[in-house]
Amino acid sequence: MKNRWLRRSVNAVLFVGLIAVSLAAWALWLGNRDVPPTTEAQRQQAFRRAVAWMRAHETALLRDSNMALWWFVQTAAQRTNDADLRALLLRQRAVATQDGINRLPWWHMMDPKADTLRHIVPLDALEPYQRFLYHAVTCEPVALAEGDTRAFLAPALCQPMLTQVILDDPACTTHQLAGVMLMAHMACAPQHTLPPLAHALLQDIEHQMQ
Known part of the structure; x- marks a missing residue:
């Protein structure tokens, strides 16, 4: 009786595992299949x-x-x-x-030249990427657990993809790119430094989608 129960349990686990693997394979195919580009x-x-x-x-x-x-x-x-x-x-x-x-x-x-109250946002309550967005809209670096938000200006911030994106934050590169675009919008950094970084991040996002 015990052996029969054990066999049934193993078979059930194998069946569930087969379904999980099949679903993962289908999702992988769905995300990487060739589709025609959209028209205007x-x-x-x-x-x-x-x-x-x-x-x-x-x-x-x-x-x-x-x-x-x-x-x-x-x-x-x-x-x-x-x-x-x-x-x-x-x-x-x-x-x-x-x-x-x-x-x-x-x-x-909305208005880079607006007269705003800069020090009324509780920065301690913000996630690291939100602190970078705050840096972008105020042109003032914000402290992180280690260093400050200028770390988001490193092209490899969200690499390797396995640990930084898949296992940690799937929107890591997207958030970083949004902050870089905001910095360009606000003219918070030398303009010649931002387009190459934005281009590298877009390439990284494209690679993640493959």
């Missing part, structure tokens, strides 16, 4: 759907004070000159002014 018409259609969604959910969006979100919206409006996005940004600016959000350091994402 498809990109335009996706953009219009996104704008339509934002218009339909405007009330909820205007309550969102995530400046990274609004920075992306502002960048999209500048690149496309979309009337709906420009109108949404005007309403968001009115809400930010009313609620005092435009006095926070994060508002520099």
Whole structure:
């Protein structure tokens, strides 16, 4: 009886393991299969759907004070000159002014020359990448457990990929790239140093997706 129970247990474990391996193989294939590039018409259609969604959910969006979100919206409006996005940004600016959000350091994402109160953000509560974003919007390095946020200007910060990305922070390189782009936006570093770093990080992200 004991041997029969043991065999059943082993078979069950092997069956579950086979399913797990099969799912992992399928996910790996799905992420690496060849797909045709999107067309301009498809990109335009996706953009219009996104704008339509934002218009339909405007009330909820205007309550969102995530400046990274609004920075992306502002960048999209500048690149496309979309009337709906420009109108949404005007309403968001009115809400930010009313609620005092435009006095926070994060508002520099929207206006690099804004007059903000820099030392009202509790830096100890921020994750390391958030401290780097704060560094980017204020041009002031922030202390980390070891050193400071200038460490994020190293191209190999998120390498090796296994330990730094897969096992620790899947968004490591993406967060680093966002901070580098913000530093360029704020002119916080010699401009000739940032494009090569951004290019290296984009290549790293592309490698991670393969």
